[in-house]
Amino acid sequence: MxxxxxxxxxxxxxxxxxxxxxxxxxxxxxxxxxxxxxxxxxxxxxxxxxxxxxxxxxxxxxxxxxxxxxxxxxxxxxxxxxxxxxxxxxxxxxxxxxxxxxxxxxxGVSAFTWLGVALYLFGSYLNTGSEYQRKLWKKRPENKGKLYTEGLFKYSMHINYFGDAVLFSGFALVTGTLWAFAIPLIMVCMFVFMNIPMLDKYLAERYGDAFDAYAARTAKFVPYVY
Structure with a gap:
């Protein structure tokens, strides 16, 4: 993968x-x-x-x-x-x-609906914005082969995944039903127990000490929390 x-x-x-x-x-x-x-x-x-x-x-x-x-x-x-x-x-x-x-x-549509829209947009920014920042950084010749730890990724090692969790929580809020929150809940479980461990293993093998230092100072998923 x-x-x-x-x-x-x-x-x-x-x-x-x-x-x-x-x-x-x-x-x-x-x-x-x-x-x-x-x-x-x-x-x-x-x-x-x-x-x-x-x-x-x-x-x-x-x-x-x-x-x-x-x-x-x-x-x-x-x-x-x-x-x-x-x-x-x-x-x-x-x-x-x-x-x-x-x-x-x-x-009826309520303030919670619009909160959901706001969360969706914010999560979209975290996901796509962080990916775009990384792409621009990696295009520079002097950064070839280096681990990216800047931009939004300095707040979370997997800020793009966190962005997905936020945006789909917002999406669920727009539906106005609790059942829809099964989607972001399943997604968070997949990130925490599957995607993140696999990606961390790959990054640790590729970047060694640089990744260890990054992991030691940076939240894994939720900025400032976990």
Whole structure:
């Protein structure tokens, strides 16, 4: 999963196709498709306020745009077909979950909804902003082969992962339902127990003492906390 650099055009195109289909399906469900799905299962769905549905569709679309930028502009490492397939299924679950729980919530839009939007935007900045800072730094010839510890990464070794946790918590808040928080909860568990240990092992092997010094002075996931 970590190490090795190539375009991985096929796998990245596959996961982007999954993501695009997931967003299209979410938008369809939010603006008319819910009745069709309800008919399939012989039930009825409540309909969320138009503003909530518009916000949910916009957040899904924004995530897709960021995803494309990350995959084809900022992500330089190799992506395997298995990873692309796994992430592809996961984004279907994410967009489907948010569209279903948010789109069928009749509760009115409140201050918590707008707090969710703010968290989503802040988390997006932490994730994409940190990746962009690192990309610019690594383009400089004098930094070739060095460990990046600057910018937003000086506050957390995995600030990009923390950004994802924040943005999806915000996304869940916009749905107005507790059930949607299963998505950021699962994501945090995957980061803490799978992705971070694997990435730390790779970085420790590649950068040695430089990584050890970085790990000793920097929070692993949540800035100033953990």
């Amino acid at each position: 970590y190490g090795g650099y190539d375009a991985s055009t096929g796998p990245k195109a596959l996961v982007t196709t999954f993501n695009t289909a997931a967003v299209a399906g979410a938008v369809w469900f939010l603006f008319g498709g819910a009745d069709t799905v309800a008919h399939w299962f012989g039930t009825d769905f409540d309909e969320a306020a138009t503003l909530r549905r518009v916000l949910l569709a916009a957040l899904s679309a924004l995530y897709l745009l960021r995803f494309i930028a990350t995959n084809f502009v900022m992500l330089q490492r190799r992506m395997e077909w298995s990873e692309a397939s796994t992430i592809g299924v996961w984004v279907l679950v994410i967009h489907g979950t948010m569209a279903y729980f948010g789109g069928t919530n009749e509760a």
